[in-house]
Amino acid sequence: MSNLPISADLIAEHNAKGLEALHEDYEALGRKLARTGIDIDAIKKRVAGFSVAVPSWGAGRGGTRFAKFPIPGEPTNIHEKLEDCSVINQLSTVTPRVSPHFPWDKVADYKALREEASELGLGWDAVNSNTFQDQVGQAHTYANGSLSSQDAGARQQAVDHNIECIEIGQQLGSTDLTVWVGDGTNFPGQQDFARSLDRYLDSAAQIYAALPGDWRMLLEHKMFEPAFYSTVISDWGSSILAAQTIGERCKCLVDLGHHAPNVNIEQIVARLHRFGKLGGFHFNDSKYGDDDLDSGSINPHQLFLVFNELAEAEANPRDGFNPSYMIDQSHNVTDPIESMLSSAEAITACFAKASLVDRAALHGAQEANDTMMAFQALRRAYNVDVAPILAMARVEAGGAIDVLAAYRASGYRARKAQERKPVGLGAGIV
Ligand code: LRH
Ligand code: MN
16 A cells, blocks of 8 residues: 555644544543443444445536536546545545446556555445446447346347456456346336346346356345336345345345335345345435435434344344445535545444444343333434544544544645546536
């Protein structure tokens, strides 16, 4: 890691101002937790082992169909995106992997890209295919779908693209392929639900057949958008049935924003784990649709309850517990680096709070139908301010006590605004 964008001196200088206060807060919290039999250092150790991947496409400003408002110094290619992802990991110490998207992140030499990322202290998480946009010169359009299209040429093209993503991922050291398709309809009658699903299953089986032995295929369900009447893989039910049909190493990925408002997502997590199909997450938050807002910014309690189910699943792994944790957000009004720093903190905080739950007390109250004490077992953990634990784990790993203050003190974005070419006005996700 010889090419880190933020100087270690700057981080040390920043931390020096807050270290005494941090130790004070940490010891005070340690005494409080010890009174309930919790060893704060054990929780810090768990937090130090936690990590979440960042999306390459989240490093740039996102947009909506109406507009996108670029910021000076935002990245315009995968090389600049990796640099920004390295800043996030340097300061937070919990985002050491990048989840790429193809063809958005296409380069000529993936071995060199892997080396470049490694120099920046980064590895790779799941690769994402893209059969929801037509590329220039593409033989078959995805306008009528991709893996489920009634056009055999489009299906084969989509299968080939996913297999190409696997081959790229192998060069990068990834072992997961995330498959999200926007396939669906806008009118009743436009397509037959059963036949379009069967075409999807047939295409997905061909991708699965090309999966290396140590790889997983993660199916990402989504209720709507870009289709607004029906979506082929619209919910966890369609996803788990497809994953069970396709194969053992085909799992389900839960993007928090892909559900109707008020859906009990934490119960979906418990169900997917129960049947050995919990493959991973795209963390974000939303109030209405697939808003791709910052994780924990709208409904932090839901994020905590998701991590509470993950803690239960980890304690009861059945036939395996290895979900991929990834962020998937669209940063339309903030500096993307600041949003991912803030989101990584919110996600790690929920992981830490879920680790504080007294599971014996919870299970005992559940068995005794003591509803209030069962709820209080969760609420007590949720109410703990775990910030000193996260900051101490960060400092010990070379990160910043206050990630946003350190980032702003670095003047990184202003520096990039001098170096990088300006991004044109536009619309859409990237
Ligand atoms: C679809 C989605 C999917 C990605 C895309 C960028 O809404 O969540 O995970 O491919 O966003
Ligand atoms: Mn997603």
